[in-house]
Amino acid sequence: xxxxxxxxxxxxxxxxxxxxxxxxLGFVARCEVRGTRAYVELRLPTYFCAPNFAFLxxxxxxxxVSAVAExxxxxxxxxxxxxxxxxxxxxxxxxxxxxxxxxxxxxxLRADFLRKAVFAGTDRVCRALRSAGVEVTPALTLGDVxxxxxxxxxxxxxxxxxxxxxxxxxxxxxxxxxxxxxxxQVRRHLAVARLTRTSMEANSGVCRGMLRVRYPGIAEEExxx
Numbered sequence: 001x002x003x004x005x006x007x008x009x010x011x012x013x014x015x016x017x018x019x020x021x022x023x024x025l026g027f028v029a030r031c032e033v034r035g036t037r038a039y040v041e042l043r044l045p046t047y048f049c050a051p052n053f054a055f056l057x058x059x060x061x062x063x064x065v066s067a068v069a070e071x072x073x074x075x076x077x078x079x080x081x082x083x084x085x086x087x088x089x090x091x092x093x094x095x096x097x098x099x100x101x102x103x104x105x106x107x108x109l110r111a112d113f114l115r116k117a118v119f120a121g122t123d124r125v126c127r128a129l130r131s132a133g134v135e136v137t138p139a140l141t142l143g144d145v146x147x148x149x150x151x152x153x154x155x156x157x158x159x160x161x162x163x164x165x166x167x168x169x170x171x172x173x174x175x176x177x178x179x180x181x182x183x184x185q186v187r188r189h190l191a192v193a194r195l196t197r198t199s200m201e202a203n204s205g206v207c208r209g210m211l212r213v214r215y216p217g218i219a220e221e222e223x224x225x
Contacts, residue, residue, distance in 0.1 A: 001069050006038045007031050009064040016056050016110060018204045019117040019157070025204075026211050026218050027057070029076060038069035043076050045210035051080040055097065056106055058088045077214075114161040115175035120200050121154030122172065123193035136172070136190065138181050143167030 010031065011023045022028055022042065030041035040061060044054060058075050065071035073088065075081045080098075087097025095102045125145055126136045134140075142165065145151050155165040163169075163178050172181040172189055181189045212218050 120197035
């Protein structure tokens with residue numbers, strides 16, 4: 001087991017709100033391997049990042065690393081780091097980690113983020129189709145879309161949400177109900193998809209900027225400064 005294997009495992013973990021890998025966002029501050037144990041430190045753009053978002057990322061990183069090594073995953077410089085780190089290490093869940101404060105686990109929140117990711121992915125795929133002169137209609141299926149990284153990403157998010165993702169599945173679906181989109185709904189559906197994508201990308205830019213202000217050394221780590 002190597003640090004590269006652990007890093008590859010971490011690359012599968014996404015910020016749930018931004019739908020981007022923690023490794024791409026600069027959220028992994030340390031990834032070190034000693035024997036069979038992997039030591040991972042995570043950092044976030046602000047001290048007060050929402051604890052439910054933070055818990056999801058730390059727990060997902062722990063799960064991903066545990067597939068290749070004995071994990072020690074901790075969150076740094078966060079007001080709820082102690083509760084999150086203790087709870088994740090004990091596999092206690094969100095409610096038990098924040099006893100008396102949290103009333104439900106985070107499955108519903110994760111599903112909300114996945115629905116947004118499906119909307120954003122739909123916009124990316126449909127923008128490419130329209131740029132190529134293809135009219136986006138309810139009759140289009142995923143199999144009608146040329147292969148691309150964006151299409152692969154959309155299929156993956158739909159599978160995670162339990163939506164059809166095979167070649168015969170409709171391209172346009174309601175991420176909430178899984179139902180199809182009628183001819184009179186296409187324009188609004190694509191407008192919501194576009195707004196969702198632009199909002200997520202704007203938030204990503206803000207988070208990246210705040211992280212670099214908080215941790216000025218990141219530019220040097222990435223070889224950009």
